[in-house]
Amino acid sequence: MMNRKTSEILYREALEHIVGGVNSPSRSFKAVGGGAPVFMDKAQGAYFWDADGNQYIDYLAAYGPIITGHAHPHITKAITEAAANGVLYGTPTALEIKLARMLKEAIPSMDKVRFVNSGTEAVMTTIRVARAYTKRNKIIKFAGCYHGHSDLVLVAAGSGPSTLGIPDSAGIPTSIANEVITVPFNDLDCLREALEHWGEDVAAVMVEPIVGNFGMVMPESGFLEGLCRMARANGSLVIYDEVITAFRFHYGSTQTYAGLDNLDAIQPDLTALGKIIGGGLPIGAYGGSKQVMEQVAPLGPAYQAGTMAGNPASISAGIACLEVLQGEGVYEEMERLAVKLTDGLQAAAERHGVPMTINRIRGAFSTHFCDHPVTNYEEAQDTDGEAFAAFFRHMLDRGINLAPSKYEAWFLTTAHTDADIDTTLEAADESLRLMAQGK
Ligand code: PMP
Numbered sequence: 395m396m397n398r399k400t401s402e403i404l405y406r407e408a409l410e411h412i413v414g415g416v417n418s419p420s421r422s423f424k425a426v427g428g429g430a431p432v433f434m435d436k437a438q439g440a441y442f443w444d445a446d447g448n449q450y451i452d453y454l455a456a457y458g459p460i461i462t463g464h465a466h467p468h469i470t471k472a473i474t475e476a477a478a479n480g481v482l483y484g485t486p487t488a489l490e491i492k493l494a495r496m497l498k499e500a501i502p503s504m505d506k507v508r509f510v511n512s513g514t515e516a517v518m519t520t521i522r523v524a525r526a527y528t529k530r531n532k533i534i535k536f537a538g539c540y541h542g543h544s545d546l547v548l549v550a551a552g553s554g555p556s557t558l559g560i561p562d563s564a565g566i567p568t569s570i571a572n573e574v575i576t577v578p579f580n581d582l583d584c585l586r587e588a589l590e591h592w593g594e595d596v597a598a599v600m601v602e603p604i605v606g607n608f609g610m611v612m613p614e615s616g617f618l619e620g621l622c623r624m625a626r627a628n629g630s631l632v633i634y635d636e637v638i639t640a641f642r643f644h645y646g647s648t649q650t651y652a653g654l655d656n657l658d659a660i661q662p663d664l665t666a667l668g669k670i671i672g673g674g675l676p677i678g679a680y681g682g683s684k685q686v687m688e689q690v691a692p693l694g695p696a697y698q699a700g701t702m703a704g705n706p707a708s709i710s711a712g713i714a715c716l717e718v719l720q721g722e723g724v725y726e727e728m729e730r731l732a733v734k735l736t737d738g739l740q741a742a743a744e745r746h747g748v749p750m751t752i753n754r755i756r757g758a759f760s761t762h763f764c765d766h767p768v769t770n771y772e773e774a775q776d777t778d779g780e781a782f783a784a785f786f787r788h789m790l791d792r793g794i795n796l797a798p799s800k801y802e803a804w805f806l807t808t809a810h811t812d813a814d815i816d817t818t819l820e821a822a823d824e825s826l827r828l829m830a831q832g833k
């Protein structure tokens with residue numbers, strides 16, 4: 395058993411000063427049986443060292459941004475140089491143009507871009523812009539898709555298309571929740587019904603075009619195409635939340651991903667970005683066609699601003715991260731390691747008689763403790779959370795750091811090696827063996 399005494403002491407201390415002891419609820423171990431989360435001390439490449447000096451192989455990648463591994467030298471250099479030049483100007487800089495150009499080249503549906511500080515802000519603003527443009531109020535979203543913690547999108551509950559939103563958080567007025575309609579992912583019939591019912595009230599249909607928040611879930615063939623067609627026929631905009639997916643599977647986003655059919659027919663009006671595009675520093679961005687983006691102040695009536703937006707440190711880190719991702723064969727190598735890892739995990743699960751469904755998209759995947767496919771939120775909910783919690787804890791004790799939630803993905807980074815995969819598979823074999831014994 396690994397000694398994590400210092401983490402336990404730090405957790406007790408943190409509870410005294412920080413609500414719940416964590417600065418984001420997803421970091422707590424509540425979903426995996428509670429207790430002290432691990433307090434990490436240092437990170438380098440694919441590894442973490444905790445406050446007791448234990449080493450871990452990391453597949454959390456900070457929930458996605460750390461695709462080049464921790465403290466990548468090219469990004470560290472960019473951040474150091476930016477810091478030495480002054481971290482915040484409150485004026486425009488040439489750097490912002492460079493990153494905006496890089497994003498536009500990779501994601502051509504964006505004629506114009508605006509930088510903000512988080513994925514939450516990016517999504518929140520796309521909704522405002524869509525409302526300003528269409529002069530309508532309602533949003534259709536998909537159950538289980540997470541779009542940050544702003545009022546409107548924290549509504550995910552409700553299965554039928556005519557069900558009005560029930561907020562997932564206290565403090566959200568019913569009047570706001572009533573502006574959201576939730577339908578199941580991959581279900582065009584429900585979307586059609588919702589659009590028929592709410593028609594001219596719907597400003598936008600918002601979706602994670604490849605889902606990253608109830609496992610990694612691909613859109614079924616024709617889903618995004620049907621979504622775009624129906625939304626447009628209704629005069630609604632299409633918003634893609636690509637906060638997780640942009641630059642995750644290839645140098646581009648879902649809307650430019652060769653793994654999907656008919657890309658011309660699945661281009662959104664607005665895109666929200668975050669995570670990877672900041673190289674690990676706080677960032678968000680949104681963009682879309684010139685016509686739609688001209689709604690934004692100072693050109694148009696939709697107001698959005700930010701003291702920290704486009705700060706030189708985040709922008710420099712983002713540019714450096716994308717430069718690393720432009721390297722030859724970077725995504726192919728992450729995929730190769732992910733295939734090796736998922737093949738090994740599936741074989742180990744079968745060996746020990748533990749049901750496991752793996753959804754892998756290039757270098758990212760999710761492991762679901764169930765014996766059915768996971769194509770929507772309902773199916774993701776209907777998986778064994780206790781089995782996941784046991785697996786998570788056994789893996790942690792063997793030096794493998796995963797997200798403490800059955801819904802989150804494993805992310806390969808450019809820093810992982812074959813040796814890391816071998817070590818991980820040994821830990822998984824042992825963990826699954828223990829689980830088969832009811833431990
Ligand atoms: N959209 C998606 C798809 C996300 O996964 C997240 C964060 N996990 C967000 C939005 C919110 O981003 P942030 O945490 O940077 O506010």
